[in-house]
Amino acid sequence: MRDVLTGIPGTLEVRDLAIARKGKALLDVPYLCLDGPGPTLILGPNGAGKSLLLRCLHGLISPDHGRVCQDGIVLNADHKARQGMVFQSPVLLRRSVAANLDFVLKRQSIPRAMRKQRIAALLSEGGLEGKARQSARSLSGGEAQRLAILRALALEPETLFLDEPTSALDPGATQVIERMVLRASAKGVRIVMVTHDIGQARRLASDIVMMQAGRVVEHGAAGQVLDAPESAESRRYLAGGLVT
Numbered sequence: 442m443r444d445v446l447t448g449i450p451g452t453l454e455v456r457d458l459a460i461a462r463k464g465k466a467l468l469d470v471p472y473l474c475l476d477g478p479g480p481t482l483i484l485g486p487n488g489a490g491k492s493l494l495l496r497c498l499h500g501l502i503s504p505d506h507g508r509v510c511q512d513g514i515v516l517n518a519d520h521k522a523r524q525g526m527v528f529q530s531p532v533l534l535r536r537s538v539a540a541n542l543d544f545v546l547k548r549q550s551i552p553r554a555m556r557k558q559r560i561a562a563l564l565s566e567g568g569l570e571g572k573a574r575q576s577a578r579s580l581s582g583g584e585a586q587r588l589a590i591l592r593a594l595a596l597e598p599e600t601l602f603l604d605e606p607t608s609a610l611d612p613g614a615t616q617v618i619e620r621m622v623l624r625a626s627a628k629g630v631r632i633v634m635v636t637h638d639i640g641q642a643r644r645l646a647s648d649i650v651m652m653q654a655g656r657v658v659e660h661g662a663a664g665q666v667l668d669a670p671e672s673a674e675s676r677r678y679l680a681g682g683l684v685t
């Protein structure tokens with residue numbers, strides 16, 4: 442089904458999206474258009490609906506109403522196959538670090554010799570060169586998060602959704618992940634990422650979606666939303682005040 446097109450590849454559009462549970466609106470987004478090109482960062486207080494929105498954009502949840510379109514077409518299996526998602530608590534296979542990457546590369550039918558090269562390049566990208574043979578389950582939180590992102594990147598996604606990938610990480614590990622995100626974005630991967638870190642939003646975002654109570658209260662260029670927010674909710678959130 443064709444819909445209104447903005448004409449930019451990878452454009453995600455949300456229309457009349459609604460999810461309610463027990464009479465309470467969890468998500469109510471009449472319209473949102475993510476047309477890049479740089480990273481989109483989603484901000485907002487706990488329970489604002491950020492993770493729910495990400496799951497809808499990735500087709501993991503079917504909304505009660507409304508739809509998500511990519512490039513003007515209702516999200517389908519092909520789109521989903523070209524999207525990657527990294528959850529806040531990454532789930533890694535009970536195998537070595539290299540085997541976790543090999544697993545996804547094998548599924549793409551990449552020959553063994555090429556897989557070895559790709560794994561080496563990916564490990565170097567994430568600063569995990571020395572960890573190839575270590576059990577993935579014994580990695581530190583920051584290392585595991587890096588591996589989860591590398592595994593998602595190994596699939597060469599068009600779009601990568603990241604849900605608070607650095608929330609439990611120290612500044613050094615955060616910096617490594619931010620560099621990975623910026624490199625992926627520079628290579629043309631559309632990044633949609635949730636964070637509570639306003640500094641991170643400033644460092645990474647091209648545009649910012651501000652959410653509260655299931656609604657998008659503001660969406661605009663990062664500089665505008667961070668320095669001259671138009672909504673009272675954004676101003677309160679950025680000021681670190683209570684948003685009720």
Ligand SMILES: Nc1ncnc2c1ncn2[C@@H]1O[C@H](COP(=O)(O)OP(=O)(O)OP(=O)(O)O)[C@@H](O)[C@H]1O
Pocket residue numbers: 462467485486487488489490491492493494
């Ligand atoms: N399956 C569900 N059933 C009922 N309520 C749900 C369900 N999934 C999410 N919610 C509720 O929807 C609201 C939004 O949840 P969501 O996980 O999207 O918040 P969030 O913005 O990601 O918050 P956080 O910053 O804490 O991660 C929350 O109040 C949550 O309890």
Ligand SMILES: [Mg+2]
Pocket residue numbers: 491492493604
């Ligand atoms: Mg969340």
